[in-house]
Amino acid sequence: MHGRARENPGFEVEETKDGIVLSLTGALDTxxxxxxxxxxxxxVARRCPARLEIRLEKVSRMDDHGVLLLLGLHQKxxxxxxECHVEGAAGPVAEALRMLRFEEICxxxxxxxxxxxxxxxxxxxxxxxxxxxxxxxxxxxxxxxLGLLKVCxxxxxxxxxxxxxxxRRVGVDALPIVALISFLLGFIIAFMSSAQLRQFGAxxxxxxxxxxxxxxxxGPIMTAIVVAGRSGSAFASEIGTMKINEELNALTTMGFDxxxxxxxxxxxxxxxxxxxxxxxxCLFGIVGGLVVGVFILDLTYSQYVKQTLEVLTLPDLAWSxxxxxxxxxxxxxxxxxxxxxxxxxxxxxxxxxxxxxxxxIFLIIVxxxxxxxxxxxxxxxxxx
Amino acid sequence: MEDxxxxxRIQGLVARYGDATILDNVNLDLHAGQITVVxxxxxxxxxxxxxxxxxxxxxxxxxxxxxxxNVAALDDAGYRELMRNVGILYQSGAxxxxxxxxxxxxxxxxxxxxxxxxxxxxxxxxxxxxxxLSGYENxxxxxxxxxxxxxxxxxxxxxxxxxxxxxxEPSAGLDPITAADLDQLILRLSRLYGTTMVVxxxxxRSIFTIADRCVMLDKSxxxxxxxxxxxxxxxxxxxxxxxxxxxxELIEADQEAD
Numbered sequence: 001m002h003g004r005a006r007e008n009p010g011f012e013v014e015e016t017k018d019g020i021v022l023s024l025t026g027a028l029d030t031x032x033x034x035x036x037x038x039x040x041x042x043x044v045a046r047r048c049p050a051r052l053e054i055r056l057e058k059v060s061r062m063d064d065h066g067v068l069l070l071l072g073l074h075q076k077x078x079x080x081x082x083e084c085h086v087e088g089a090a091g092p093v094a095e096a097l098r099m100l101r102f103e104e105i106c107x108x109x110x111x112x113x114x115x116x117x118x119x120x121x122x123x124x125x126x127x128x129x130x131x132x133x134x135x136x137x138x139x140x141x142x143x144x145x146l147g148l149l150k151v152c153x154x155x156x157x158x159x160x161x162x163x164x165x166x167x168r169r170v171g172v173d174a175l176p177i178v179a180l181i182s183f184l185l186g187f188i189i190a191f192m193s194s195a196q197l198r199q200f201g202a203x204x205x206x207x208x209x210x211x212x213x214x215x216x217x218x219g220p221i222m223t224a225i226v227v228a229g230r231s232g233s234a235f236a237s238e239i240g241t242m243k244i245n246e247e248l249n250a251l252t253t254m255g256f257d258x259x260x261x262x263x264x265x266x267x268x269x270x271x272x273x274x275x276x277x278x279x280x281x282c283l284f285g286i287v288g289g290l291v292v293g294v295f296i297l298d299l300t301y302s303q304y305v306k307q308t309l310e311v312l313t314l315p316d317l318a319w320s321x322x323x324x325x326x327x328x329x330x331x332x333x334x335x336x337x338x339x340x341x342x343x344x345x346x347x348x349x350x351x352x353x354x355x356x357x358x359x360x361i362f363l364i365i366v367x368x369x370x371x372x373x374x375x376x377x378x379x380x381x382x383x384x
Numbered sequence: 385m386e387d388x389x390x391x392x393r394i395q396g397l398v399a400r401y402g403d404a405t406i407l408d409n410v411n412l413d414l415h416a417g418q419i420t421v422v423x424x425x426x427x428x429x430x431x432x433x434x435x436x437x438x439x440x441x442x443x444x445x446x447x448x449x450x451x452x453x454n455v456a457a458l459d460d461a462g463y464r465e466l467m468r469n470v471g472i473l474y475q476s477g478a479x480x481x482x483x484x485x486x487x488x489x490x491x492x493x494x495x496x497x498x499x500x501x502x503x504x505x506x507x508x509x510x511x512x513x514x515x516x517l518s519g520y521e522n523x524x525x526x527x528x529x530x531x532x533x534x535x536x537x538x539x540x541x542x543x544x545x546x547x548x549x550x551x552x553e554p555s556a557g558l559d560p561i562t563a564a565d566l567d568q569l570i571l572r573l574s575r576l577y578g579t580t581m582v583v584x585x586x587x588x589r590s591i592f593t594i595a596d597r598c599v600m601l602d603k604s605x606x607x608x609x610x611x612x613x614x615x616x617x618x619x620x621x622x623x624x625x626x627x628x629x630x631x632x633e634l635i636e637a638d639q640e641a642d
Contacts (some may be wrong), residue, residue: 064510069508101513344526345481
């Protein structure tokens with residue numbers, strides 16, 4: 001007995017001994033997809049046929065949603081352990097099935113998810129990657145140091161226009177933010193310390209404290225952190241973008257050394273202006289302390305300045321500038337190194353920028369701690 | 385064909401960058417299902433025209449209507465709705481580098497449709513099969529070649545079966561065989577979906593393969609200097625720039641004569 005029922009304008013169902021024959025009609029496209037999908041899945045779920053034959057003679061049009069419908073039915077039947085055959089496609093419908101690779105996708109089976117790598121292999125690969133990166137870092141550092149040596153030997157070989165431009169970007173443009181941060185820092189130190197010193201009637205020592213704290217520690221370190229955030233990140237993103245645009249390859253093939261062309265001017269500029277920025281930071285920090293001293297602690301202006309000059313020595317300032325030269329090198333070196341390490345696309349540039357700032361700040365703090373130890377035990381101007 | 389309502393209607397378009405006028409009083413009607421190729425020398429305003437049509441730039445004067453709506457006058461919601469029916473293949477493919485090829489194609493489908501995740505995954509496979517990239521679902525864009533990137537970009541542009549598809553120099557940077565394959569793919573997709581296509585290119589071979597209609601822009605007149613079937617233009621054009629463009633052998637002949 002063959003039953004025949006017209007359940008929906010979009011399809012006709014004919015029962016056979018071993019299953020059902022489904023004749024689809026009309027356009028199988030984006031518009032008919034949602035309704036047909038629901039009806040056909042319900043039909044298959046209700047009748048549970050062992051064999052489903054889908055006939056497409058009466059289909060007038062088919063697009064990717066039509067193929068999606070057929071794929072859905074095919075997968076459903078396969079999951080139930082049944083058979084599914086698509087027959088009768090002709091003309092544009094057959095062309096659409098061919099073009100949208102229906103047979104190929106049916107044969108390919110379920111989509112494989114991207115496998116997570118074996119943890120041991122991943123660990124080994126990561127170790128090798130780091131070892132290679134370390135090698136590149138040494139090569140890069142060597143090239144930068146050689147470049148700086150070359151500048152000392154023949155200063156005219158340096159690209160001075162780029163250097164002056166970098167000096168403006170790293171130094172002059174950073175002045176307002178460095179001044180503001182240092183001023184507020186001096187202000188806060190004076191304000192917080194005065195609350196404690198007042199208990200012992202030692203208000204007058206605020207000037208000493210602010211001057212020493214700002215000049216020996218906070219001036220150089222805050223300036224370096226601001227420069228790392230502003231310029232280290234800019235170096236990394238600039239060089240990283242140049243690398244993915246193949247500008248570095250272009251420089252190399254034109255016979256330029258990319259390190260000498262790009263990194264050395266930035267490094268020289270940083271080495272020149274960061275100590276100056278640090279001196280400005282010290283000055284504004286002391287002014288911040290002075291505002292608290294004069295307006296809150298009732299010290300006189302001349303008294304505050306006199307005490308500041310008493311406690312500060314030239315070696316203190318020299319030590320501060322010396323530290324900032326090292327910090328400047330770290331910031332320029334890290335920023336440019338991270339830029340050179342970029343591989344891939346926009347995502348890698350973002351990663352390099354972040355890494356440049358984080359690495360710079362980390363190294364600045366580590367090296368500042370070393371400086372503190374050196375100053376304490378071996379320095380000519382030790383605190384004790 | 386001409387009496388039908390156009391899908392894109394450009395009337396009196398003036399495009400300017402600062403003081404420089406790039407396009408001056410351009411009028412064009414583009415019809416459904418047609419492949420229109422926009423050609424012209426460098427700096428003639430091909431990409432400028434494209435960016436004005438898709439609403440990235442606002443016209444200095446004139447109007448651009450897409451599907452009967454003035455593109456420049458639409459609010460954000462209206463523009464978003466309109467763009468749902470528009471696909472764009474950028475020159476580089478412009479796939480998001482942080483997502484796999486499959487995720488790139490799934491992105492608009494998940495955003496604009498109610499399909500469940502399994503159906504989206506299946507649809508992504510169909511789209512990738514359509515552009516001959518089956519099996520590349522889990523690859524990152526950085527792992528694909530230039531031609532593959534364009535095809536993956538095309539699959540993403542066609543993710544929502546748009547009514548109108550724009551191509552910005554699809555053959556740029558591709559070898560002739562890959563470029564010819566891409567042309568065939570564009571033709572087949574146009575036939576299968578009946579999509580209206582606007583292609584900016586200056587590849588002569590592509591133009592003769594895919595174009596139903598060719599619109600040529602010129603830098604000196606800042607507007608359209610030729611409009612019609614490229615095969616007819618090649619034979620009948622009288623404007624020297626158009627004749628030389630469609631018959632490059634004339635350039636060599638002129639050089640020899642000089």
